[in-house]
Amino acid sequence: LAKTTQPISMDSYEGQEVNITCSHNNIATNDYITWYQQFPSQGPRFIIQGYKTKVTNEVASLFIPADRKSSTLSLPRVSLSDTAVYYCLVGDGNDYKLSFGAGTTVTVRA
């Protein structure tokens, strides 16, 4: 199971773009990169997934370089409601265990 490393915390202000980089040096060929968001007292929520290059949806963008050893989650123009913990996970969908790790606590201030 590929291990991931991401910053413990990040601070931002409303309207700014937040970029969270996740390192996964031993990612396997069949692995996908998945990001979840968790608000206090709630379960995590899937926000985006990708394999290579760039993926964009209504919530975020995910940038994956050619070597796939890292990925960057980009949250455009954050608001106070984007304050949450963001988890980066790597796997091929066949592992029983998803290691959520400590995630990155993003705090958005007014």
Add this chain to the structure above:
Amino acid sequence: EADIYQTPRYLVIGTGKKITLECSQTMGHDKMYWYQQDPGMELHLIHYSYGVNSTEKGDLSSESTVSRIRTEHFPLTLESARPSHTSQYLCASTQSGQRDEQYFGPGTRLTVT
């Protein structure tokens, strides 16, 4: 919107009581999971199931047990609750082939006094 439900949402119970936390999903997912999470801490997998009559323990040792008699239902039972069981319990499900896109329930916050 995911259809996965957990009851109760909050439970305060005395030491030694037997409790069952309910989890149901209406999406027909074959894989289901139970995680335990203390406030501000990591999620830890305690049980998982790949289908009916399939249950396995996760990485975090837990005194709880689970059953999977029906696809949609994955209850977790504590035979004798202790204060050390105080935590948030999160249930999740996914369908094989969905590549780690798990849907989580709202959680049950358990307090054992």
